[in-house]
Amino acid sequence: MKKIVFILCLFIALQHQALAQLQKDICEKEVPKQWQAKAGKLAISTQHQKMGESSVAWTWAKGNESTLNIVSDEFKKVVADKRSTFVFWIYNENPVADKLSFTFYNADKEACKFDFNLNFKGWRTAWVMYHRDMQGMPQPNMNRLEIKAPSTVKKGTLYLDQVMYQVNINPRSPMRDFQVPFVNLDADYAANAHWNALYKFSTTPDNLPLKAAITTQDKKEVSQIYKRFLEVILPSKKVITDTIIRKLEKDYAFWTIKRSGQFITGRTIFSTNDIELFNENDLDSAKKINATTNISKYSNLMLAVAEAHYFSTSQTHKDKLATMFINLLDHAENQGWSFGSGMGALHHLGYNLENYYTACLLMKDVIKASGKLEQTFKSMFWFSGLGRAMEVPEKMPESNIDVLNTLLQGMLSSILILDDTPEKMRFLQYYSRWLSFNMKPNVAITGAFKPDGAVFHHATLYPAYGVGGYNGLAPIVYVLSKTSYQVEQEAHQKFKENLLMMHYYTNPYKWPISISGRHPTGTWSIPDKPYAYLALAGTPDGKEAIDKEMAAVYLLVSKKKSLAWEKRFKQADVQVAKYPNGHWNLNYGLLAIHRRNNWLLTVKGHNRYMVSHEAYPKANVFGRYLNYGHLEVLFPETPGYTGSNFADKGWDWNRIPGATTLHVPLDKLRAHILNVDDFSGVEEMLLTDEVFAGGISLNQQGLFAMKLRGHDKYNLGSFKAIKSWFMFDSLVVCLGSDIENNIKEYPTETTIFQNYLNNPSEAVLLDHQPIDFPTQVSKALTKPAFVLDNRGIGYYLTANSKMALSKNQQQSRDQKDTQNTQGNFASLVLQHGFAPKSEAYEYAMLIGADDQKMQAFKMQMSGKTPVYQVLQKNAEAHSVKYIAQQLTGLALFKENSKSTDPLIINNSKACLILYQQEAEKLNLAVTDPDLGFYQGADETPLNSDGTRKEVSIYSRYWFKTDAQPSVIQLELKGNWLKADDSKKYEVAKTTQGNTLIKVNCAYGLATPLKLMKGN
Incomplete structure (x- = not known):
């Protein structure tokens, strides 16, 4: 729709040559006739x-x-x-x-x-x-x-x-302020409230008492906090030369700031959201101009001037820089970057204004001398949303990763710029209390940290955003540590556990593609500084000045170690951390983590609460299947090898390892990305209507299972499968059943692996025989076989498997859909045919294998004592027994599942179970994978034809509700008694001589039980 009466006329720096006007300005040449x-x-x-x-x-x-x-x-x-x-x-x-x-x-x-x-x-x-x-x-x-x-x-x-x-x-964008406090009232409670609720934050009343006076100890602690904060925000000491000053003067001159009496003028300082005011035809030009004259560039200059002023030893330079800074400050205030001003919309202001706060803090003395300290504090208070920290705990808003990433330094700078007064001490109390609240796990889909260690953004496990949150939060924990304003011990401990979890799902630097959000590039990596800062903050209990566990992780994951930190940690006798071993489940992110030796294996799913993928225009455009049961193995990086099987060079986006998918042409796989409602942006984040997905662990072994159903948006409503993965030491047993759909045009398949080949000669074996390049082998197996891939992973295929093994060059498009790509790959898939009904599969992976190990494995599987046994594989249950440890895993997909297990007679709710019986003792773990954000049937609205409508996750009524605990009743064969004092379950005998157990489950966490045989 045509938009009118907008001008954007800018001048090229120094030359003042006018650019072409993008739209007519009715306020420019003459008064409009109307x-x-x-x-x-x-x-x-x-x-x-x-x-x-x-x-x-x-x-x-x-x-x-x-x-x-x-x-x-x-x-x-x-x-x-x-x-x-x-x-x-x-x-x-x-x-x-x-x-x-x-x-x-x-x-x-x-x-x-x-x-x-x-x-x-x-x-x-x-x-x-x-x-x-x-x-x-x-x-x-x-x-x-x-x-x-x-x-x-x-x-x-x-x-x-x-x-x-x-x-x-976009209805999400406008925000209320002191001029229009009635605008977009719902934004105070919307998903973007952390940006848009500045008016609400600024009107929060005080609720902590004000000290009568500050003490010597108060001043000492504030001085220590300020000193540490400077360590965080300032670069290494700079020598300020005339060349640097001339560069700053040139950058300053770009803004053409002039004073005329009491007034000041200069270039327009754009907000990022001003882009929304342009016609679609003008967007490209608008983005270029906005990028040149936006508040981000302006605040970057303010910080550069402030740092130069701080480090300069020349009074002449200092005087010149002080004048420049005050002019920059006054021009910004005059342009509307001032207390109480919403600038129309300030979405993502934390990213665009982050250097403004620290710049002002560094220039406090200059600002105070000019008589502008109070006004500057008020503007800093407003834009940082410091008022959010003043809310009483029972009403405190849950802050997300954007806040932790971009606003913590601004909020603290706003406090520290104040003179040492009781009010300043009270703000520090507010800040510490608010930080502690937000560092503790919350159990809704909003917020940052979850009970299982998942770091959340955009309603999903999202480590790419977590990096920013950790980089923002950990230094502040250090800055406040060992003072009266340090965060609470529980908050510190929970944050440490969350940061450790990222260490568990990276190896040692990179994390799996399946949790890369809308950027499946394979290049994202773990941040190192948060581990160092948390180490310097000391242990959560305050007993150790350096947290050696965090310092050890820092030494492992840091590629370019700080010499000062490395020296300090080694003086404290910190050793480099070893690769983790164990099994963890992040059911808030539907991610299973299994580690042995130096490798990391993950499995990723989705359900009616957790999206299958996130796609934006030119970002993850082909990622529809990324969470359809994605199984990845990461090894440490070595020269010439990324440790991953992935490369965006010819990658077939249909063939996600571990996933069961419909193999469609690339043009049909390309996402049709929309702005589906007033709660979301232009994005695609699809949910299934199946609730069952999740994992469980016991004694460092694990199980993950899911019921898969495609989305009606792409006519995949009939696409269904039940999938499970049993992870035992270096063995993974992969099962699929009830694979079906009515789509006759394209084949259904389960990808076992798709591996990038740095060299076509990399060996891939089929029952001892090397596969040439290029080769395509398709066959229905009449007896078991094994494949050994180029990464040292062996795959045991059962008889009747319909396999396709390939070493070939592949053609594709990059994940942004901006260019054609090609690359050499080896792949192995199981073929389920067109419009399959009741199809199934079984295969096993042995990690760290070779030809001899796979031959021995194959022989053992045909002997009297196989490595594992599949006990059940149907719509009721998937069950596998790991013979070496007498460990049995069950995924019970329904209540009252018709399980054939010799121990589990009945279950009151779909659940996951692992148990290990040794003589008279029974160790058992139970997980309810349903987080219970709502009960009953799927709530997705339907189209007129009965298909599920695409709506954003942010529009769901349950979006901010807490996960609900549940009670699962299990009936066990025989008489069992409690062997511990856990209050998470209770045991009662049944009349048939069997045992009824009531298990309290919550937040997708495994509940362990210890039982012993009764008389």
């Missing part, structure tokens, strides 16, 4: 301008008898577009406790209206949606706007610029 002033006058003015060189000065003389009337047929179009938004900028020279009244008319009948407060000086904007934010509703023939002057001010002048009658805006 504008008429009553009891006042209109004129073009160069006194103030937001865009271009001019604005419209409206001078009134009779208070609210004075009006500005705008007549336009553009207002008639508003009624047809629910996202229509009225946008304008106003410059006010004198703040007043009054307002402008905006009223839209249908002929002479009032249609809708709103007020705009005038309690500010400088530029302010508002983005007001007609249908949502205004009083009344737009009408079909609405064609006039009347702006009424403030009633308490008899005369005055306001300057208007960038007036836009109708803009189609």
